[in-house]
Amino acid sequence: MRVGLGTGSTARYAIEEIGRRIGTGELSGVVGVATSEASDALARAVGIPVEPLDPRPLDLAIDGADEITPGLDLIKGLGGALLREKLTEVQARRLVIIADHTKLVTRLGEKAPLPVEIARFGFLSTIERLRALGLGGRLRQPGAQPYVTDNGNYIFDAQLPAEFGAAELGSRIKGTLGVVETGLFLGMAERAFVAAPDGVRELTPQR
Template sequence: MQDTTQQDNWKRLAGEAAARLIEDGMVLGLGSGSTASYVVRYLGLRIQEGLQIVGAVPTSNATEQLARELNIPLTTLDAHPELDLAVDGADEIDPRLCLIKGGGGALLREKIVASAARRFVVVGDVTKQVLLLGVHFPLPVEIVPFALPLVRRRLEALEAIVQL
């Protein structure tokens, strides 16, 4: 287990590095979770220093609230269906750069925002690096209630442990 202070420092450094990719005039996607919140905070500082973005689409209510507190201009996918850059965190990242996302409950919005972006950047600290996905963190699967019985049976046929 990593020291929380050290882990927070790694997250901050990763978030700041990702936020430095943001340029004037961009339309952004802002992800969810602890590491992504550092991106949002650093973006807020950069805007205070003069960076001018068109707007940002948040992937969760928490990210939206933080962005509003930091005076980051927000927009929607309706107004800007194509984003220049989306930045989000991950729950686990393997050596092939495959990842698990969505453990915080914003998976659908995260996937939609990522798919609307010309460039998608995942931020994560060293504690997110794993050799094999799913060993330490469960794979989130979002389903609609209508499909629950079908999806449950199919996942169980794959020997998955299904938890709601």
């Protein structure tokens, strides 16, 4: 199998477990496609052969999420990996999300901002254009300098308006000059395994 390897503190568990099972011989013939430099390094460290993304479909992708609706629409990218995640996961025959129950929401934007990856050149102008769409939020800047993605871009963490249609807003953001990609993953996840104190629930999209 060719497996998309997600990014973040939850996807890390899956990568480590795949590596462990390859090590014990429980799994064989697995090749990973990593969604970040960090996951690439982790996968290699735990013994998963890693290949770059090419146009062939992936059998499976496993990743975390920042928000999960009952329809399994997602916000992703608080870890900064949204572009490579979307490039990889759109090619997966099955996208499986793993998360804890704090990620469940009734509507997108309820708890998390929407990460929007933007080009560094002219980023202040791009942010002005995003504000003109009615988005609040700010440039991700954990210290003295802005956060830089694996692709050399910045991230604008957008506060979504109270009322919006996710697909329409997503295409308006994506169509804004300077925007590279958004962390909206709509209609992509096939199922989610969500851990809560009383156990793990398997969710499929409720439309």
